Amino acid sequence: MLEFEELSQCKLCPRECGVDRLQGKKGYCKVDGQLIVARAGLHYWEEPCISAQSGSGTVFFSGCNMGCVFCQNQKIASGKAGKYITTQRLTEIFLELQEKGAVNINLVTPTHYIYQIKIALKNAKAKGLHIPIVYNTSGYEKVESLKLLEGLIDIYLPDFKYYSSLVGKKYAKVNDYFEKASLALEEMVKQVGSPVFSEAGIMQKGVIVRHLMLPGYLQDSKNIISYLYETYGNRIYISIMNQYTPLQEQIKGFPELNRKVSKISYKKLINYASELGVENGFIQQGETALESFIPNFNNEGV
Numbered sequence: 001m002l003e004f005e006e007l008s009q010c011k012l013c014p015r016e017c018g019v020d021r022l023q024g025k026k027g028y029c030k031v032d033g034q035l036i037v038a039r040a041g042l043h044y045w046e047e048p049c050i051s052a053q054s055g056s057g058t059v060f061f062s063g064c065n066m067g068c069v070f071c072q073n074q075k076i077a078s079g080k081a082g083k084y085i086t087t088q089r090l091t092e093i094f095l096e097l098q099e100k101g102a103v104n105i106n107l108v109t110p111t112h113y114i115y116q117i118k119i120a121l122k123n124a125k126a127k128g129l130h131i132p133i134v135y136n137t138s139g140y141e142k143v144e145s146l147k148l149l150e151g152l153i154d155i156y157l158p159d160f161k162y163y164s165s166l167v168g169k170k171y172a173k174v175n176d177y178f179e180k181a182s183l184a185l186e187e188m189v190k191q192v193g194s195p196v197f198s199e200a201g202i203m204q205k206g207v208i209v210r211h212l213m214l215p216g217y218l219q220d221s222k223n224i225i226s227y228l229y230e231t232y233g234n235r236i237y238i239s240i241m242n243q244y245t246p247l248q249e250q251i252k253g254f255p256e257l258n259r260k261v262s263k264i265s266y267k268k269l270i271n272y273a274s275e276l277g278v279e280n281g282f283i284q285q286g287e288t289a290l291e292s293f294i295p296n297f298n299n300e301g302v
């Protein structure tokens with residue numbers, strides 16, 4: 001399988017580590033060439049058009065190519081949680097989630113497993129998988145890697161994390177996040193087009209861009225919202241999130257991150273988006289910035 005062989009010099013994402021993942025080497029994403037999944041189940045805490053009443057069939061992959069210091073899913077992002085599985089088992093998991101009533105298959109942090117996911121999706125579709133497929137990513141993707149998935153993904157759910165390269169460099173050791181994430185987003189919109197919903201209001205196709213506010217970076221957030229709206233208008237949805245949770249162990253050395261996003265800052269950003277003309281958006285209400293909001297990565301459903 002030529003595609004898998006490419007993992008022997010992995011350049012799947014913009015980090016372009018070039019390591020031999022087939023021989024057990026790990027790059028920036030902290031996982032070798034074998035699939036590791038930490039949880040697969042119905043998830044109810046995405047945007048309402050993704051979760052719906054019945055839940056999103058969410059598969060949490062281990063490892064991450066971003067490595068943000070404040071990561072709320074650090075347990076799996078570090079590649080330390082989860083279970084090794086085959087592509088055949090991944091195919092079964094997709095079908096099992098559909099059987100359980102999931103309204104979609106939600107691939108969380110899938111970037112470093114694109115080759116295996118592509119095969120598993122093709123096989124599952126051949127066996128009757130028919131619900132929409134959601135690609136839920138940090139946004140730090142290569143266009144040529146996304147092209148491998150063309151026709152298989154219905155909904156792209158990328159983060160848009162940093163506008164300033166200084167912020168990206170400080171928290172994720174990445175100099176070109178904006179450049180790469182904006183090219184990737186262009187490809188995502190090209191592949192799936194404008195939003196389409198079922199009669200019940202469940203998203204069937206489209207792009208929702210998520211932006212997680214960080215404490216003290218209102219201007220960076222405004223720059224992102226302005227860029228997204230000026231480029232795509234209401235062809236995409238923008239989800240503005242305030243659920244940032246300071247996790248003491250991880251943010252030592254970054255005292256400015258040791259607080260939640262203030263209600264005033266969040267309101268200012270929402271007002272800014274509204275004044276720009278953003279109509280297709282999601283905001284968070286209530287007490288979402290809690291540690292208990294973080295899923296339990298216990299290999300359930302794997």
Ligand code: SF4
Pocket residue numbers: 010011012013014015016017018019021026027028029030064065111112
């Ligand atoms: S997928 Fe992992 S190993 Fe491959 S280039 Fe990206 S971070 Fe490096």
